[in-house]
Amino acid sequence: MTGVCVHHLNADGKLEDYLLGLPELHGQHSGNNIATIVASTLRQFGVDKDRVGYFVLDNAYNNDTAIEALADEFNFYAPYWRLRCCCHILNLGAQTIIWGKDREAYENEGKDLDDEEKFMREWR
Numbered sequence: 001m002t003g004v005c006v007h008h009l010n011a012d013g014k015l016e017d018y019l020l021g022l023p024e025l026h027g028q029h030s031g032n033n034i035a036t037i038v039a040s041t042l043r044q045f046g047v048d049k050d051r052v053g054y055f056v057l058d059n060a061y062n063n064d065t066a067i068e069a070l071a072d073e074f075n076f077y078a079p080y081w082r083l084r085c086c087c088h089i090l091n092l093g094a095q096t097i098i099w100g101k102d103r104e105a106y107e108n109e110g111k112d113l114d115d116e117e118k119f120m121r122e123w124r
Contacts, residue, residue, distance in 0.1 A: 004041040007053070020045050031065020038066065039073050049074040054081050058088040 004020045021041045027033055042052065052074045057063040064082070071078035 004038055006045075006047070029062055031062040031067075032069055034062060034066040035069035035073070039070060042074075049076070052076060052081075054083050056083045056085050058085050059092075 003022050006018050006020055008016050008018065010016050021044070023037045023041055025033060025037055052070075055067055055070070057067070067078045067082040070076075071081065
């Protein structure tokens, strides 16, 4: 699924968020497939090249490709209109602090949980 949201200033000058759609993405999550779904959703709600705004996405490479494809279609300069999601960046940093570079080393099979709980009790 790809969430397509818009932010809008209402008559009182307050920012409002609207979810335009959560269209299901069939096939690969490639940048071009994402761009096709997002462009289609934007067009359904009358968002054209004069009304398109900024895009906030995580740091995945396919999102860079999606924004480049949308920039071609809606006639904007991709690097200026693509923003990084601060919450995602903070989450990645926190995960690195907690688990280090080898997160998989902390994932255990269900059968090992009894031993893990025993070791945690001993450690405490």
